[in-house]
Amino acid sequence: MDQLPFQVLFLIVCIIAGVYINRNNFSGAAQKVLGYYLPRPVIITCLSIFIGLVFWITINILLLRFK
DSSP, X not given: OTTHHHHHHHHHHHHHHHHHHTGGGSOSOOEEXXXXXXXXXXXXXXXHHHHHHHHHHHHHHHHHHTO
16 A cells, blocks of 8 residues: 555656647647537547556556566
């Protein structure tokens, strides 16, 4: 249980990395997603969170595998 705060912090850093990767895509008009119009910042925020989770899972697998 000692690693839980560090994992949460690392997850936040990975999500911020996803936001940094998509930093130029946060403006624009609404786009149609699955038949609904969503603002572009909502779409890019969801993509950033997904990318952050993928980074977090991938790096954790690599770190735990070679530990």
